[in-house]
Amino acid sequence: MRQVASIILILILFTACPKKSTNPEPNIYVSLAPQTLTLNIGQTGAMSINLEIFGESIFGVSLQLTYDSSIVSFSIADGLEPGDFFGSDIISLLEEDENIIHLALTLTQGQTEQSGSGVLGTLRFRGASQGSSPIVITPAELHFYDSAGTEVINPNLDIETGSITVQ
Numbered sequence: 001m002r003q004v005a006s007i008i009l010i011l012i013l014f015t016a017c018p019k020k021s022t023n024p025e026p027n028i029y030v031s032l033a034p035q036t037l038t039l040n041i042g043q044t045g046a047m048s049i050n051l052e053i054f055g056e057s058i059f060g061v062s063l064q065l066t067y068d069s070s071i072v073s074f075s076i077a078d079g080l081e082p083g084d085f086f087g088s089d090i091i092s093l094l095e096e097d098e099n100i101i102h103l104a105l106t107l108t109q110g111q112t113e114q115s116g117s118g119v120l121g122t123l124r125f126r127g128a129s130q131g132s133s134p135i136v137i138t139p140a141e142l143h144f145y146d147s148a149g150t151e152v153i154n155p156n157l158d159i160e161t162g163s164i165t166v167q
Contacts, residue, residue, distance in 0.1 A: 028053045028154045030063075030142065032135055032162030033119075039072070039127035039166050047135060047162060049103075049120040051085050053144075056152055057113035060106030061120065064141035068133035069099040072125045072164050083119025092121070106145070113147050127166035135162040 029052040039045045051061070067074065080094045086107055093104040105120060107113075125135075137159050144152040 027055055027156045027158075028144065029158045029160075030137055031160035032137070035160065035162045037125070037162070037164045039125070039164060041127045041129065041166060044078070044124050044126045045164070046081075046122050046124050047164070048083065048122045049137070050117070051120050052117040053115050055115075056144075056154065057115040057146070058144045058152055059111075059113045059147040060104070060145040062102075062104040062141070062143045062145075064138040065101040065103070065123075066134075066136045066138060067099055067101070067125070067164070068131070069128075071127075071129055071131040071133035071166055073128045074101060074123065074125055078124040081122040081124075083121045085116075085118030085120050086114060107147075125164055127164075130166050132163055132165045135164060137161065 031050045033048045033050050037045045037047055049063070049065075074096055076094060076096055080092055080103065082088050082090055082092065082105075086105055089108060089111070091106050091108060093102070095102040101123065103121070139157070139159055142157070142159065144154065146152055
């Protein structure tokens with residue numbers, strides 16, 4: 001009787017344990033480089049948006065950056081310099097509204113989803129007045145998409161902010 005109870009207990013434990021997925025957990029790391037940038041008033045400097053993504057592939061990304069518009073300025077005219085993550089054959093949307101930059105990048109139909117690491121793009125800021133401005137990628141507004149247009153949900157997302165100091 002004791003052997004039967006032990007066998008039943010072992011069977012219950014094995015069937016109750018969740019099965020481990022063979023697919024690795026997606027890991028996404030988004031950062032700004034340089035992490036800190038120092039400008040003089042009127043001077044322009046570049047900040048790149050870097051992306052590392054492993055365990056998942058993406059076809060597009062949309063994000064929002066915030067900054068202090070009394071310290072630095074951003075102009076759509078300076079635009080976005082595409083990085084090497086998606087390459088230059090992309091569709092991009094760049095809009096600026098006071099202290100918020102809206103950015104969306106996507107590959108074109110027929111291209112392959114991407115993973116690995118690289119630069120999404122580079123933005124240019126100009127020093128407006130003395131002080132320090134955090135440059136923040138808003139977590140709630142950072143979205144990744146596959147080639148079907150479905151959002152890639154990532155529980156292992158790490159975002160590193162940056163800052164610009166104007167002297």
